[in-house]
Amino acid sequence: MIFDNAPALVVIFPLIAAITVPIIGYYNKRLIPYYVTLVIFCSFIFSISNLRTVMQTGSISYTMGGWEPPFGIEYAIDYLNGFVSIVVIFIIFIVSIYAKKSVEQELPGRTINFYTVFLLLTAGLQGLIVTGDLFNVYVFLEISSIAAYALVSVGKSRDALMASMNYLIIGTVSASFILLGIGYLYMVTGTLNMADLADRLPLAFDERPKVVLAAFAFFLVGFSIKVGLFPLHTWMPDAYSLAPSAVSAMLASTFTKVAAYVMIRVMFTIFKPDFIISTVHAHTILAWLAAIAIIAGSVLAIAQTDFKRMLAYSSVSQIGYIILGVALMNQIAMTGGVIHIMNHGIMKAALFMVAGAIIYKTGIRNINDFKGIGKTMPYTSAAFTLVALSMIGIPPTVGFVSKWYLALGAIEAGMWVFVGVIMLSSLLNIVYFWRVFENMYFYRAEGGKVDEVPLSMLLPILILAALTFLLGVLALYPLKEIMAPMVQIILPG
């Protein structure tokens, strides 16, 4: 059965397709967008099959070339990465539909190159999610990072080149830190398999505590840069605001989420919660950094006039929510943090798509020039309103679900100050989204004729906007069937 090999196929499908895109493009350029969407849809089907297998028979361990796990490379899928894998590939699928028209306009004549790198990024992200081998994490991280640097650099303005260069330098330093952390762990345990590492680490820590502590520090700093946690976020606003629209939507909603997932994996599967709480106290530091990120990101977002740049700073603050959920170290907050990976992915993809749609139709990036867009682009504006309300956290949207769980988790941990932080951030969210509402709806337009984006761009936006509402109403299913057993595995007790 082909579905027996689904764990490997989610990665291999986009990887092989990336190589075949130039061949197909050589014969017929117009086929490529459909081909890419089809490939990503297949990868999506395999992802669903993986999570189904996990829900029916428990965690999957897929071995490469018949080498048994501690020796060979293992793809390990449980509830956590099965879930993240589906979320990420679904958003990439939606973005790939949206990308067709957007890329035609922004990168004329370069569609082949764009879609090749796009698929490489997809393969890298999927590999990063399903792998159970620590060195593989580094390799896939670099595959997806290199693809991301290339995609950012093709932005319209020449400043995109400098944004990409800065991203490359910071990203390479962070990946080098992760590589060093892997080396330190290998030095004391002699293994690279995550499950095996988790077994051997307590003994290694008794023998050589300093090496294990250094490895943990390297991982924490390295992943904090990749996630874009507040003081290390500097690459993010430039890269997200200057990249082409489809790339912004994809990077902002998937890459940082995948990095956050790997961070959770390293902290909870390899180092174990006990080590973090009682030995290094990393959770306190992370929780406070996350709180600072939430507030500072929102405040900086208020200061922006460029729509895409505002969304990028809002990402800085939303990353804070995910890290806060992870750092509070109890099951409820963990649920909130992980479900926010999905919620924020959907919301940020929709918002960047709206930004891209407005640029596609009018070329306007400055919020103060949005006057009358509520009249000329009614569906896009309506979708934006729904998603922005979800970002603020109005029930019954998805944004409310994650904020509710995070607040409950903060109360459970006895840290009331973080409840205050979440409240304050919601207020700040209202401030920076209100400016956009105001300009969109409360000014008289000059033309006033309806002039919407093409259907292939509008439909993805509407689907995602509908999902922010639907998943908020139907949140109980993923919470009960996927989140509950997942949290039980990574944070027992």
Add this chain to the structure above:
Amino acid sequence: MIEDLILAKYNYWIYVTLMMIGFYAVIAKKNLVKKVIGLNIFSTAIFLFYISIGDVIGGTEPIYIHGEHVVYVNPIPHVLILTGIVVSVSITAVALALIIKIYEEFGTIEEDQILELQS
């Protein structure tokens, strides 16, 4: 004391020193090509670290000969770093390609001059 700390572990000291030289170049140099050279020194230092953790005192090359039991060095870090070298080469290639484009667009590769042109 000094022998234990420095002489016995000189390979690690070399790696740390090289890494800091590379890090300094990445942070302090204004010229983009020099920054990329710094990145390369940085990652080469990490390769040296990996290669030295694979060493076993008195070990030979890791070739299996049937029926013989010899002490051999650990080949896995070396193989890992082959992958690392490939990654480093690709990143350098992307960075240099970017620098060429930056030079075409801005006419300079000095970071402070580019920042002036941007605003």
